[in-house]
Amino acid sequence: GQNIDQPTEMTATEGAIVQINCTYQTSGFNGLFWYQQHAGEAPTFLSYNVLDGLEEKGRFSSFLSRSKGYSYLLLKELQMKDSASYLCAVMDSNYQLIWGAGTKLIIKP
Amino acid sequence: NAGVTQTPKFQVLKTGQSMTLQCAQDMNHEYMSWYRQDPGMGLRLIHYSVGAGITDQGEVPNGYNVSRSTTEDFPLRLLSAAPSQTSVYFCASSYSPGSGANVLTFGAGSRLTVL
Numbered sequence: 034g035q036n037i038d039q040p041t042e043m044t045a046t047e048g049a050i051v052q053i054n055c056t057y058q059t060s061g062f063n064g065l066f067w068y069q070q071h072a073g074e075a076p077t078f079l080s081y082n083v084l085d086g087l088e089e090k091g092r093f094s095s096f097l098s099r100s101k102g103y104s105y106l107l108l109k110e111l112q113m114k115d116s117a118s119y120l121c122a123v124m125d126s127n128y129q130l131i132w133g134a135g136t137k138l139i140i141k142p
Numbered sequence: 143n144a145g146v147t148q149t150p151k152f153q154v155l156k157t158g159q160s161m162t163l164q165c166a167q168d169m170n171h172e173y174m175s176w177y178r179q180d181p182g183m184g185l186r187l188i189h190y191s192v193g194a195g196i197t198d199q200g201e202v203p204n205g206y207n208v209s210r211s212t213t214e215d216f217p218l219r220l221l222s223a224a225p226s227q228t229s230v231y232f233c234a235s236s237y238s239p240g241s242g243a244n245v246l247t248f249g250a251g252s253r254l255t256v257l
Contacts, residue, residue: 037184041182066245068246073251074250074251075232075248075249075250075251076185076232076246076248077248078245078246078247081245120184120185122184122185124244128244129187129200130185130187130244130246131184132184132185132186133184134182134183134184135184
Protein backbone atom coordinates (compact mmCIF):
# COMPACT_ATOMS: atom_id res chain seq x y z
CA GLY A 34 0.00 0.00 0.00
CA GLN A 35 0.92 3.64 -0.26
CA ASN A 36 1.84 5.51 2.89
CA ILE A 37 3.02 8.95 3.98
CA ASP A 38 4.26 9.41 7.55
CA GLN A 39 4.85 12.69 9.34
CA PRO A 40 4.73 13.64 13.02
CA THR A 41 1.32 14.62 14.33
CA GLU A 42 2.43 17.66 16.28
CA MET A 43 5.58 19.68 16.97
CA THR A 44 6.30 22.64 19.21
CA ALA A 45 8.99 25.26 18.64
CA THR A 46 9.98 28.68 19.94
CA GLU A 47 9.65 31.96 18.08
CA GLY A 48 12.92 32.82 16.33
CA ALA A 49 14.18 29.22 16.35
CA ILE A 50 14.54 26.61 13.60
CA VAL A 51 12.31 23.56 13.17
CA GLN A 52 12.56 20.56 10.86
CA ILE A 53 9.41 18.63 9.89
CA ASN A 54 10.10 15.18 8.50
CA CYS A 55 8.12 13.17 5.97
CA THR A 56 8.75 9.57 4.93
CA TYR A 57 6.91 7.89 2.12
CA GLN A 58 6.26 4.59 0.40
CA THR A 59 4.41 5.00 -2.87
CA SER A 60 3.87 3.30 -6.21
CA GLY A 61 6.29 5.37 -8.24
CA PHE A 62 7.38 8.93 -7.66
CA ASN A 63 6.72 12.10 -9.62
CA GLY A 64 7.56 14.67 -7.00
CA LEU A 65 6.91 15.69 -3.42
CA PHE A 66 4.93 18.71 -2.30
CA TRP A 67 4.68 20.66 0.94
CA TYR A 68 1.57 22.70 1.68
CA GLN A 69 0.80 24.99 4.62
CA GLN A 70 -2.67 25.05 6.14
CA HIS A 71 -3.71 27.55 8.81
CA ALA A 72 -6.57 26.45 11.05
CA GLY A 73 -9.92 26.82 9.30
CA GLU A 74 -8.31 27.74 5.98
CA ALA A 75 -7.36 26.07 2.71
CA PRO A 76 -3.95 24.51 2.08
CA THR A 77 -1.51 26.73 0.19
CA PHE A 78 1.52 25.56 -1.81
CA LEU A 79 4.96 25.90 -0.24
CA SER A 80 7.40 23.79 -2.21
CA TYR A 81 7.95 21.06 -4.79
CA ASN A 82 10.92 18.66 -4.99
CA VAL A 83 11.46 16.11 -7.73
CA LEU A 84 15.27 15.79 -7.64
CA ASP A 85 17.45 14.98 -4.64
CA GLY A 86 18.73 17.92 -2.71
CA LEU A 87 17.75 21.10 -1.00
CA GLU A 88 15.42 23.77 -2.40
CA GLU A 89 15.54 27.09 -0.57
CA LYS A 90 12.81 29.69 -0.65
CA GLY A 91 13.34 32.47 1.85
CA ARG A 92 12.90 31.22 5.41
CA PHE A 93 11.62 27.87 4.16
CA SER A 94 13.71 25.06 2.66
CA SER A 95 12.71 21.59 1.53
CA PHE A 96 14.97 18.57 1.15
CA LEU A 97 14.44 15.33 -0.73
CA SER A 98 16.20 11.96 -0.77
CA ARG A 99 14.45 9.64 -3.21
CA SER A 100 16.61 6.63 -2.32
CA LYS A 101 15.55 6.93 1.33
CA GLY A 102 11.93 7.90 0.65
CA TYR A 103 12.47 10.94 2.85
CA SER A 104 11.88 14.66 2.83
CA TYR A 105 11.98 17.45 5.35
CA LEU A 106 10.71 20.99 5.53
CA LEU A 107 13.01 23.40 7.37
CA LEU A 108 11.59 26.59 8.78
CA LYS A 109 14.04 29.23 10.00
CA GLU A 110 13.54 32.36 12.13
CA LEU A 111 10.16 31.11 13.23
CA GLN A 112 7.35 33.63 13.50
CA MET A 113 4.03 33.29 15.30
CA LYS A 114 2.27 33.30 11.91
CA ASP A 115 4.07 30.02 11.08
CA SER A 116 1.73 28.25 13.50
CA ALA A 117 -0.14 25.99 11.10
CA SER A 118 -0.36 22.44 9.83
CA TYR A 119 2.18 21.35 7.24
CA LEU A 120 1.04 18.74 4.73
CA CYS A 121 3.39 16.44 2.84
CA ALA A 122 2.09 14.93 -0.42
CA VAL A 123 3.71 12.63 -2.96
CA MET A 124 2.67 12.32 -6.61
CA ASP A 125 2.68 8.65 -7.58
CA SER A 126 3.27 6.97 -10.94
CA ASN A 127 -0.33 7.75 -12.00
CA TYR A 128 0.15 11.44 -11.14
CA GLN A 129 -2.22 11.09 -8.20
CA LEU A 130 -1.37 12.85 -4.94
CA ILE A 131 -1.00 10.78 -1.79
CA TRP A 132 -1.32 12.98 1.31
CA GLY A 133 0.10 12.67 4.77
CA ALA A 134 -2.13 13.51 7.75
CA GLY A 135 -0.21 16.72 8.37
CA THR A 136 2.02 18.05 11.16
CA LYS A 137 0.53 20.67 13.45
CA LEU A 138 3.27 23.17 14.34
CA ILE A 139 2.79 25.20 17.50
CA ILE A 140 5.00 28.27 17.95
CA LYS A 141 5.52 29.57 21.47
CA PRO A 142 6.78 33.07 22.30
CA ASN B 143 -9.04 37.16 -10.07
CA ALA B 144 -11.19 35.10 -7.69
CA GLY B 145 -9.27 31.79 -7.98
CA VAL B 146 -11.36 28.85 -6.73
CA THR B 147 -14.76 29.72 -5.26
CA GLN B 148 -16.66 27.23 -3.15
CA THR B 149 -20.18 27.55 -1.78
CA PRO B 150 -21.66 27.15 0.76
CA LYS B 151 -19.05 27.64 3.47
CA PHE B 152 -21.16 25.88 6.10
CA GLN B 153 -24.08 23.47 5.76
CA VAL B 154 -26.07 21.29 8.16
CA LEU B 155 -28.07 18.42 6.69
CA LYS B 156 -30.29 15.71 8.05
CA THR B 157 -29.59 12.09 7.20
CA GLY B 158 -31.05 11.25 3.81
CA GLN B 159 -31.12 14.78 2.46
CA SER B 160 -29.31 15.67 -0.74
CA MET B 161 -27.31 18.75 -1.60
CA THR B 162 -24.78 20.17 -4.03
CA LEU B 163 -21.48 21.83 -3.17
CA GLN B 164 -20.57 24.34 -5.84
CA CYS B 165 -17.05 24.95 -7.14
CA ALA B 166 -15.99 27.43 -9.79
CA GLN B 167 -12.54 28.54 -10.97
CA ASP B 168 -11.61 31.41 -13.24
CA MET B 169 -8.01 30.40 -14.01
CA ASN B 170 -8.80 28.23 -17.07
CA HIS B 171 -7.50 25.17 -15.22
CA GLU B 172 -8.08 21.84 -16.93
CA TYR B 173 -7.82 19.76 -13.76
CA MET B 174 -10.38 20.02 -10.96
CA SER B 175 -10.88 17.81 -7.95
CA TRP B 176 -12.81 17.35 -4.74
CA TYR B 177 -11.20 16.29 -1.45
CA ARG B 178 -12.52 15.64 1.99
CA GLN B 179 -10.47 16.35 5.10
CA ASP B 180 -11.11 14.54 8.36
CA PRO B 181 -9.22 14.86 11.67
CA GLY B 182 -6.11 12.71 11.84
CA MET B 183 -6.27 11.76 8.18
CA GLY B 184 -4.70 13.06 5.02
CA LEU B 185 -6.75 14.71 2.32
CA ARG B 186 -8.72 12.05 0.48
CA LEU B 187 -9.66 12.41 -3.18
CA ILE B 188 -13.37 11.94 -3.92
CA HIS B 189 -13.65 12.67 -7.65
CA TYR B 190 -11.59 14.50 -10.21
CA SER B 191 -11.81 15.81 -13.77
CA VAL B 192 -9.10 16.38 -16.37
CA GLY B 193 -11.31 18.48 -18.62
CA ALA B 194 -14.88 19.36 -19.56
CA GLY B 195 -16.98 16.23 -20.04
CA ILE B 196 -14.44 13.96 -18.30
CA THR B 197 -14.72 12.80 -14.69
CA ASP B 198 -13.23 9.93 -12.73
CA GLN B 199 -13.39 8.42 -9.27
CA GLY B 200 -10.83 9.00 -6.58
CA GLU B 201 -10.16 7.12 -3.38
CA VAL B 202 -13.55 7.63 -1.67
CA PRO B 203 -16.26 8.19 -4.34
CA ASN B 204 -19.19 6.32 -2.78
CA GLY B 205 -22.17 8.54 -2.00
CA TYR B 206 -20.98 11.38 -4.23
CA ASN B 207 -21.58 12.39 -7.85
CA VAL B 208 -19.85 14.97 -10.02
CA SER B 209 -20.22 16.47 -13.46
CA ARG B 210 -18.06 18.80 -15.54
CA SER B 211 -20.14 20.50 -18.22
CA THR B 212 -17.82 23.52 -18.46
CA THR B 213 -14.15 24.15 -17.77
CA GLU B 214 -15.06 26.53 -14.94
CA ASP B 215 -17.54 24.52 -12.85
CA PHE B 216 -17.26 21.23 -10.97
CA PRO B 217 -20.17 20.64 -8.57
CA LEU B 218 -20.18 17.82 -6.01
CA ARG B 219 -23.53 16.19 -5.26
CA LEU B 220 -24.32 14.26 -2.09
CA LEU B 221 -27.09 11.89 -3.06
CA SER B 222 -28.40 10.81 0.36
CA ALA B 223 -26.38 12.34 3.18
CA ALA B 224 -25.05 10.10 5.95
CA PRO B 225 -23.34 11.07 9.24
CA SER B 226 -20.10 9.53 7.85
CA GLN B 227 -20.07 12.35 5.28
CA THR B 228 -19.61 14.95 8.01
CA SER B 229 -16.34 16.54 6.96
CA VAL B 230 -14.62 19.57 5.47
CA TYR B 231 -14.69 19.51 1.68
CA PHE B 232 -12.15 21.24 -0.54
CA CYS B 233 -12.30 21.86 -4.25
CA ALA B 234 -8.90 22.22 -5.91
CA SER B 235 -7.73 22.94 -9.44
CA SER B 236 -4.51 23.07 -11.46
CA TYR B 237 -3.27 23.64 -15.00
CA SER B 238 -1.87 20.26 -15.84
CA PRO B 239 -3.12 16.97 -14.43
CA GLY B 240 -0.32 14.86 -15.82
CA SER B 241 2.55 17.00 -14.73
CA GLY B 242 4.79 16.45 -11.78
CA ALA B 243 4.60 20.16 -11.06
CA ASN B 244 0.84 19.95 -10.57
CA VAL B 245 0.42 22.74 -8.01
CA LEU B 246 -3.10 22.78 -6.66
CA THR B 247 -5.08 25.92 -5.88
CA PHE B 248 -7.68 25.19 -3.21
CA GLY B 249 -11.03 26.75 -2.50
CA ALA B 250 -11.76 28.04 1.01
CA GLY B 251 -13.54 24.84 2.02
CA SER B 252 -17.09 23.79 2.89
CA ARG B 253 -17.83 22.46 6.37
CA LEU B 254 -20.65 19.93 6.21
CA THR B 255 -22.42 18.42 9.21
CA VAL B 256 -24.87 15.57 8.76
CA LEU B 257 -27.16 14.91 11.72
